[in-house]
Amino acid sequence: MKGIYLVTDQKACLGKPLGSVVLDAVKAGVSCVQLREKTSSTRLFLNKALDLKSILEPAKIPLIINDRVDIALAVKAAGVHLGQSDMPYEHARRLLGPGAVIGLSVEIWEDVQKAQDLDVDYLGVSPVFATPTKTDTKTPWGLGGLEKIRAYSCHPLVAIGGLDASNIKETIKAGADSIAVVSAICSAEDSFDATRQLVSLFEKNHIPQERRS
Template sequence: MMDRPFSARRKTDGLYLVTDRSLCGRRSVEEVVSMAVQGGAAWVQLREKDLATRPFVEEARRLKALLFPLGVPLIINDRLDVVLASEADGIHLGQEDMPYETARRLLGPKAIIGLSVESWEDVVQAQSLDVDYLGVSPVFATPTKRDTKAPWGLEGLARIRAFSRHSLVAIGGISRENAGAVIRAGADRIAVVSAICAASDPFRAARDLCHDIAEAQGKGAPAGTQRERP
C-alpha cells in the first residue's frame, strides 16, 4: 500500500462520494469522480456490486492513479482482494462482510477501515474497535440502499454522536435539502450517491454540497468550492 500524502485520521470532515455506475448515465465512473473531486469531494468509495473481479481491479487502479496526486483517499466497498490488488487506501465493511479484526490484520495499521452501523447493537459493538469511521446507514430511506434496516433519522444520528468515540459518515437519502441538518445532528462527513452520480453536473453538485457542509459547520465556504470548473 502506497504512502499517501494525507492523514486519514486527521481529515475527518467533508464530502464523501460513493459511486454507482448505473446512475452515471453516459459518463464513466472516472469522469464523474473527477468532476466531483474538482468540485470538492474529499473521499471516494468505489462500490461495484455486479462487476467481475478483473474489471473491478482495473477500475480501482485507474481511480487510484487519478486520486493519489490529489491526496484524496480511495476506499473500496467490501472487497479486500480489490483493495490489495489496486493499492487502494482502505475498505468499507458492512455488518455481513469480513470481520473488522481480520481486515485490519490483512491490511495493516495504515489502511482506512470504515464500518456500517445499522442498529444500536452495531454502534455499541463498534465502540471497542479501532475503525477509522462509522457509516451511519441509512439516515433517511433511499432506493440506493435496499438491504438495510429502518432509517436512523436525525434523532438517531444525534444519539450515536453523543455515544460514539468514532468519526461519523452519514449516508442514505442525503441531498442539499437536508445536508446541513445532518451535519448539525452530528455527522463529520456526508456520503452521497445519487446526489452526485445522477446529477446533470457532478462538479456543481459536489461544490454546492461542500458549501452546505462548511456552512453547517460554521466554517464558511471551503477553499476551492466557489470556483468555476477548470
C-alpha cells in the same frame, strides 16, 4: 474523516463515464471516494479501482474500496468500507495494516455498541433516510438516531442514505462528521456544480466535534 464523501454507483451515472464523474467531484473538492461495485466481476472491479486511483492519487484523495479487502490490497487503496456481513474488522485490520482506513457500517444499535471497542476510523450510519440506492439496509436511523449515535460513539460518523443539498445542514447538526452521497453527485446533470454546492454547504455548516455543545 470529514467533508463530502462520494460513494460511486455506475448505474446512477445515467450513462456518463464513472471516471469523468469522479474527476469532476475531485476538481470540486470532494474529500473521499468509495468505489462500490456490488455486481462487477473481480477483474472489472480491479480495473475500475485502478482507473479511479489514477485520478485520486495525484489529488491526494483517498480511495476506499467497498467490501473487498482483496481489491484494496491489490491496488494499494487507502482502505476499505465494511458492512456487517463482510470480513470482520479484526481480520481486515490484520491484512491491511495499522495505516489503512477502515470504515464500518452500523445499521442497528447493537452494531454501534459492538463497534465502540474497535479501532475503526469511522462509522457509516446507514441509512439516515430511506434511499433507493441501498435496498438491503434496515430501518432508517433518522436524525434522532444519528444524534443518539453521536452522543454515544467515540468514532467519527459518516452519514449516508438519502442525503443531498436539502438536508445536509440538519444532518451535520445532528452529529455527522462527513456526508456520503451517491445520486446527489452521480445522477446530477453537472457533477462538478453539484459537488461544489455540497462542499460549500458542508464547509458553511460543519462545526468541529470538540466545539459542539
